[in-house]
Amino acid sequence: MNTAELHELGQQLRVDSVRAAAAAGSGHPTSSMSAADLMAVLLARHLRYDFDRPDHPGNDRFVLSKGHASPLLYAAYKAAGAIDDEELLSFRTLGSRLEGHPTPQRLPWVETATGSLGQGLPVGVGIALAGKRLEHTGYRVWVLCGDSEMAEGSVWEAAEHAGYEHLDNLIVLVDVNRLGQRGPTRHGHDLDAYARRFRAFDWHTVEIDGHDTDAIDRAMSEAVSTVGQPTAIIARTLKGKGVHDTEDREGLHGKPLKNADEAIEELGGVRDLRVRVHEPPPARPAHPAGTGTVTLPRWDTGEQVATRDAYGRALAALGTARGDVVVLDGEVGDSTRSELFAKEHPDRFFECYIAEQQMIAAAVGFAARGWVPYASTFAAFLTRAHDFIRMASVSGSGLNLNGSHAGVAIGQDGPSQMGLEDLAMLRAVHGSTVLYPCDANQTARLVATTAELDGIRYLRTSRGATPVIYGPDEEFPVGGSKVLRAGDHDRLTVVAAGITLHEALVAADALSAEGIPVRVVDLYSVQPVDRATLHRAAEDTGCLLTVEDHRAEGGLGDAVSQAFGDGRPVPRLVRLAVRTMPGSATPAEQLHAAGIDAESIAATARLLVEQAVVP
Structure with missing residues (x-):
């Protein structure tokens, strides 16, 4: 397209954005x-x-970080012939693929769900x-951001990461x-306020000028020819241009235009230009299928092994297969033990x-x-x-x-390092799987299993060694x-699960010796x-006692309670969980102070079976 035709295409995209929002009675046309x-x-x-x-492995990838501007994305899809005008005008209606914020669950051309700003x-x-370090197919990644989201710290985490990695296949357009x-x-x-920040990274x-199509064209050409830097x-633009x-004009954000027909006429009327988008270069899929047989590490019963150590070794084995x-x-690979994977598979x-x-x-x-x-x-x-994580679930x-390092069992590091809300957080994510070995x-078995699952999968591991x-x-099985x-x-x-499972076994053996059998x-x-x-x-037993190294809200106890939400008789449910604010102490002292160690479990069980011993 020449300059005049590019101007007409821009006007068409504006008109169709106005039309889509007007048809829906909502949206972000400006x-x-x-x-x-x-x-x-x-x-x-x-x-x-x-x-x-x-x-197609050679396709460029486009991410609309300012996801509320979805009418523009859908107007572009229409111009490219991917959707028709009827579908464009189904925007934001029940059953339409064209949601208020785009998601890959509905549309195959969307890379990731957006709308929570600062994520694109x-x-x-x-x-x-993935393109630069692993796939080597030469595709470019284009990201369209709004200036408001530049206030998000996550944008600058991304900017620093991209600069550090010299991602010259990444181009961000800041509107x-x-x-x-x-x-x-x-x-x-x-504009320089933003430029200074990017240059710093x-x-x-x-x-x-974001409305000068020749200037835009030159800038994009410069970007794709830049080597060694993202x-x-x-672009300086005008909202509602x-x-x-x-x-x-202020006060029009997130509202359809009041006089849509007049606006469309002022923009030159409805058009039906079609764009022939450049074909991607030939390319082959760059990563092998995950079909290898995993040879997992093995441990003998009775050995003392931290589950985080098992995670790292199993992960390395999975990477081999x-x-x-x-x-x-996140710079804790020596603690999470992911460094074991890094040593064997540094390229990945x-x-x-x-x-x-x-x-x-x-x-x-x-994943995309x-x-x-x-x-x-x-x-x-x-x-x-x-x-x-929440938006990853929206993306599918x-x-x-x-x-x-979950729970009070980490010991002396104190509460800032203790994951005590993680089970609740991950259980609340749509379609999630939450595992606590x-x-x-x-x-090791669960690490291998999670590779085959869908959605968000969470594996909670512990710092200290526990018996196999x-x-x-x-x-x-999950x-x-x-x-x-x-x-x-x-x-x-x-x-129980994880750390408290071992405490429960010790308590059960002590209770059995006292003539109190427990499951x-x-x-x-x-x-x-x-x-x-x-x-x-x-x-069989009439009473369930849950024990967890986690807050009482949203974790193991709630998972058990919800298992009885189908109308059947609910048994007596008693919960032991971390209800205080921990300090620094040894792992054993932490478990006892929280009331989730073997002694606390046994004492609670005696009370529940009405056989408490009074000194």
């Missing part, structure tokens, strides 16, 4: 109108993409890393339209440093490219990245997350449990939970 010329030039001149083959660039960094949701942005139209920057094209009543596994860590290990949001976002980017990511850090620090991403062989109680050939102590005359059932269930699958085993235990 945010779409500011970036229309950027999108027009990208679509017609620089994007290499086969809309009939969205999985971090995910784009992950996609660019500096000056206006946020409630008024002006922090820096308004000061070793980016190449270009500042342009590029930020920082092209319509007198909306252009650069499967070339599609990648591992990311990615150090994200102390930037947990970026670590999860990069994992989402790898078909890789199987494992991301590890302390369980406590995953809370910082919760919004990224397949992520494996590992939280080590108690020994090395169980951990299962043989290396034992199976641990949604299952193990009954480790049981008899015909059990007075109650103790349900012990290893509920290693916290979500989904083994309802059948819990129902049977309730019927």
Whole structure:
């Protein structure tokens, strides 16, 4: 397209954004109108993409970080012939693929769900890393950001990561339209304020008039020819561009235009231009299929092994069998033991440093490219990245997350390092799987199992060594449990997992010596939970005692309680959990102070069976 035709395409994108929002009675047309010329030039001149083959390995990847500007994205899809006008006007209606914020669950051309601002660039960094470090197919990653989201710290985590990795296949378009949701942005139209920040992270920057299509074209050409640095094209634009009543005016964010027909006429009317997007270069899939047989490490019963050690060794074995596994860590690989994978497979290990949001976002980017990511850090620090995990679920991403150093059992480090909310956080994520192994062989098996699952998978591991109680050939299906102590005359059932499972076994043996038989269930699958085993235990013993190294809210106890939400009689449920604010103490002292050690379990059990011994 020549300059005049590019201008017409930009106007068409504006008109169709206005029309889509007007048909829906909601949406963000003014945010779409500011970036229309950027999108027009990208679509017609620089994007290499086969809309009939969205999985083509040579396709450029596009991420709409300012996801509320979805009318612009859908207008571009129409211009490219991917959707028709009827579908465009189904925007935001029940059953439509064209949601208020785009998701890959609905549309094959969307890389990641956006809408929670500040996430598009971090995910784009992950996609660019996959392209540059692993796939080598030459695709570019284009990310369209708004200026409001430049206030998010995650943007600058991503910028630093991209600069450090010299991701010259990554180009961000910053739509500096000056206006946020409630008024002006922090820096308004000061383009250099943004450029200085990107340059500080070793980016190449270009500042342009975002409505000058020739300038946009030159900037994009400069970006694709820049070697050794990512590029930020920082474009001065006007929100609501092209319509007198909306252009650069406050108070119109997130609202359809009041006089849509008049605006469309002012923009030159409805058009039906079609763009022939450049074809991607020939390329082959760059990563092998995950079909190898995994030879997991094995431990003898009675050995003392930390589950975090088992995680690292199993992960390394999984990487040997499967070339599609990648591992990311937040600069704690010596503690999470992901460093064992790094030593054996350095080309597929990615150090994200102390930037947990970026670590999860990069994992989402790898998953979008078909890789199987494992991301590890302390369980406590995953809370910082919760919004990224939530949005990964919206994207339908397949992520494996590992939280080590969970609970008060870590000992002297104190409460800032103790993951005590992680089970609740991950259980609340849609479609998640939450696993909490108690020994090395169980951990290794579950590491291998999670590679085959869908959605968000969380494996909780422990710092200290625990005895191996299962043989290396034992199976641990997701949604299952193990009954480790049981008899015909059990007075109650103790349900535990991880660290507290071992405490429960010690308590059960002590109680048995006193003539109080109790059942012990290893509920290693916290979500989904083994309802059948819990129902049977309730019927047989009448009382369930849950014990967890976690807050009382949202963890193991709630998982057990919810197993009885189907209308059947609910047994007596008693919970032991961490209810105080811990300090520094030894692991044994921490468990006792929290009331979740063997002594506390046994004392509670005696009370429950009305056989408490008074000194």
